[in-house]
Amino acid sequence: QSALTQPASVSGSPGQSITISCTGTSSDVGGYDYVSWYQQHPGKAPKLMIYDVSNRPSGVSNRFSGSKSGNTASLTISGLQAEDEADYYCSSYTSSSTLVVFGGGTKLTVL
């Protein structure tokens, strides 16, 4: 069982917006602004999409945005495109000895 909780799957039609949630505790997501999101296509390495809750690395589309409220972080993808179909993982720093926790991943299907 992963330390951070994500929905197993979400889906949306091209052009729509979807949101993926990532729920932790006050020791990780809720306590620090060190939440990141990764996109992983089948057979490929994960790619950083959002860091420090809401910052986009250079080169990442502005259709991707991140936010946080309490112990839950969220990734929103607007204007869904077929190429967005992938697995998405959240991650957070944690004050426990583990230091790093990941979510179990969410499979995004573009209908």
Added chain:
Amino acid sequence: QLQLQESGPGLVKPSETLSLTCNVTGGSISSSSYYWGWIRQPPGKGLEWIGSIYYSGSTSYNPSLKSRVTISVDTSKNQFSLKLSSVTAADTGVYYCARLGIPVGDWFDPWGQGTLVTVSS
């Protein structure tokens, strides 16, 4: 452009030691601004952080693996390495190396392409 590349045996026997190396190109591993680390992904499952290292040699390990993991750095070769001892089938998966932000756990970017390690006799 910073790139990371994992290398090592793709097949390891049970009870033996898994050894991988991550070669860093396009940037210096001796930068004071980053950590370097290993993450693994069992087939069809999620991501698990293994551990990380600073260029000075300071390490942090996942407590669930700490007794079996050693990460080291060779700044002269611009690479860092992973050793995981007493492996079992549960250690089978894709192993990635990555650059980490500070503090450890902030972000991972970029990632190597990953290398599949199978534990089997």
